[in-house]
Amino acid sequence: MSETRLEIVTGAAVLAAALGFLFWAGRGAEISAGTGHYPLTASFRSVEGVTVGSDVRMAGVKVGTVTDLELNPQTFFADAEISLRKDVILPDDSVILIASEGLLGGAFVEIIPGGSLTNLEPGEEILDTQGAVSMLALMMKFAGGGSEDGQ
Secondary structure (H helix, E strand, O other): OHHHHHHHHHHHHHHHHHHHHHHHHHHHOOOOOOOOEEEEEEEEOOOOOOOOOOEEEEOOEEEEEEEEEEEOOOOOOEEEEEEEEOOOOOEOOOEEEEEEOOOOOOEEEEEEOOOOOOEOOOOOEEOEEEOOOOHHHHHHHHHHOOOOOOO
């Protein structure tokens, strides 16, 4: 009888731990109840290092997520859709750019708010964009920039 009781207590503890983990994972993915988001779009020359699910940050704080990335066949730019928290209201002259966490770190999307009195509405496009800067291209430019005649 005591073995059955021990098995029930152990099973309940494992179930509680699993539910706690699911709650924690849900909060990290911002899928818990009560969080509202709205979509915005932007078009970048390059989104190197950014994928669907990448962070969107303001002042280093996560305020949203990249929800879609597609190549625009007319402009050959990467069209991105982001999901931004409803409590973050952006002026329509805000800047959105691809930033890096460091030399070897990943990339994320950063928003720098503007000063306009008019705000972006859900579904609108952020027009002022800056694409990803290729670290390899920068190093090649630095390494090859020692002389003007290329020697």
